[in-house]
Amino acid sequence: MTGALDLSLIGGPVPVVVTACAAAAGAFLLWTGRRTWWTRVVPIGAAACALLAVGVDVAVDVVWRPFPEPLPAVVPVWLGLTAFGAVLAVARWRYARWPTRALGVLAAVVVLVGGLSGVNRYFGQYATLRSALGSTDTVALDTVAKPALDEVRVPSGARLVDVWTPPADLPEHGTLSETPIPSSTDYRPRDAVVYLPPAYAATPRPRLPVLVLLSGQPGTPRDWFDGGELKRHLDAYARAHRGLAPVVVVPDQLGGTTANPMCLDSPLGRTETYLAEDVPGWIRHRLQVDGSRGAWTIAGLSQGGTCSLQLAVRAPAVYSRFIDVSGQREPTLGNRADTVRAAFGGDERAFRRVNPLDVLRATRFPDTEGMVVAGKDDSTYHDQDREVYEACLRAGMDMRWRELPGGHDWTVWRPGLVDALPWLGERTGLGG
Incomplete structure (x- = not known):
């Protein structure tokens, strides 16, 4: 079976x-x-x-x-x-x-x-019947995220991978949990999904880097683990790195399967505040993770990729790194006019103040790293992704460009993130 x-x-x-x-x-x-x-x-x-x-x-x-x-x-x-x-x-x-x-x-x-x-x-959404059935088990977060009294100490200038020794009883697999992450505003998110790698179960516990990951639209926080089969890939990365992998938190930036508040603070929902303040605050309060800016990455696919770029330029003090997989040039409801009318009451200048490409033209980000992934056959967003990549370069970011075979689908999104894990691990102390 x-x-x-x-x-x-x-x-x-x-x-x-x-x-x-x-x-x-x-x-x-x-x-x-x-x-x-x-x-x-x-x-x-x-x-x-x-x-x-x-x-x-x-x-x-x-x-x-x-x-x-x-x-x-x-x-x-x-x-x-x-x-x-x-x-x-x-x-x-x-x-x-x-x-x-x-x-x-x-x-x-x-x-x-x-x-x-x-x-x-x-x-390419469901690679197997198992992923289509959503058969990845979840456990209560309270049972796997209890505070550890002892932590791994990493000397200044060293990397976690250089001082980490896994215990003999380290679990073979990480855990998935579904949990609410409350909003401080009137935005009402659905439950988030949290992946804790095997090393999180160790005592002493290492302070692991954080990957905040976003779905596309339409979508749910489970998409990365059902259609994307991400737990299997994260567990494989952890096996190759003695149990080390990032803590992955997939919050809900939509509020509904077909909703699209565009990761902005607007009448459609204050989702920028949610992703820039509420989610990071909850993670630091609820989980034992590396709290330094260099350990935090935001990533997403399609609409979630656009959001990752937005947060990289709107909350650079929180996220030092982003991975934009098949994102759009700008937050959009289909066209600029509809977007400005719905989210900004027709105020074009208000939109430009938060639009990533406009922000990148006015501000430099020498301390931000990014990766833009595009589908070679994505006729809608390939050229937009390239425009985003070049704008980030001009703004002083340390950027990587990846072009994969496929269109605007999971044949690009799944490897687009999974193949970025070594790049992410090398920059967050886990090893490439």
């Missing part, structure tokens, strides 16, 4: 078999000898489902606009195909006997699974 849960849903035989089964199920639903079926049911059903797909696309991209980028074509196409399968199964119900009816329902379900598989392959 464990092996089945870990089969790839993105490459290999599973998605090929699922797609072939969906095609066969669709052919079964289409097949019949009735003349009216081909002259009425099929063309009318196909037209209705095509209109449904176009209508959803227009409703999301033109009317609702919950996301700054448009829906990729694969989503409405698969929506139309799966709806067509359901329509055919319902239409066959009237004429078929019970065994054929049951087969029709099963075929419609297989077409639906094929559609979900197609969308998942495009985004």
Whole structure:
């Protein structure tokens, strides 16, 4: 069973078999000898489902606009195909006997699974069935974050990795916990996710660096550990570094799956205050971590990548480093006009005071390090990411540029962060 849960849903035989089964199920639903079926049911059903797909696309991209980028074509196409399968199964119900009816329902379900598989392959979100089921266990934070009475002492000028000796009973894996991180304002975040590496369980306990990590939008704090499978990668990093890895805290910068307060203090929510003050304050109060500025990094994907850049230039005293994975040029609700109107009451100057590229033009940041990761095939954000990277260089930051194969999806986001861990470890005393 464990092996089945870990089969790839993105490459290999599973998605090929699922797609072939969906095609066969669709052919079964289409097949019949009735003349009216081909002259009425099929063309009318196909037209209705095509209109449904176009209508959803227009409703999301033109009317609702919950996301700054448009829906990729694969989503409405698969929506139309799966709806067509359901329509055919319902239409066959009237004429078929019970065994054929049951087969029709099963075929419609297989077409639906094929559609979900197609969308998942495009985004690369769930690499395995285990990640799709969200089967990573969590434990209560109170049971794994009890204060340690003794700590590892690191002499001035030394690195933690040079003085760290792991105990014989060090756990093999880190822990995940879901916990509220309260807001000091009227912003109401969802629970955060906290990863504590094996070394956090040791006595004496090392003061570990902190990685504040943000999801994309739409998204939840669990995305990095479900779709991103981050715990497995962090545990692997810890095994290669004698149990050492950063403490990772994934707070909620959205307030809802489709919400987008853009990590600003605005009528949409005071999320800059939350990320710049409340979250760091909670971490320092609740966890035994390295409190020095050089030990703190903020990172994120897509909208969360944009937020990491924002916090790097708006709260440089807190975060000395950022990792922007497929972020946008600026905080946005889709376009500048809508963003300024919703968040700043139409005041363009107020927006420019907090917009990262404008801040970078006016201020130098010689003590900030950053990494910008872009998908080579990301037609929407690749050039924007390059613009951000060059603006950071001009502002005096110590920058790294990484371009990975893939688009605006998990095939870039997952390795974009995981491959940055050695760079992060080298700069925070854990080793590369």
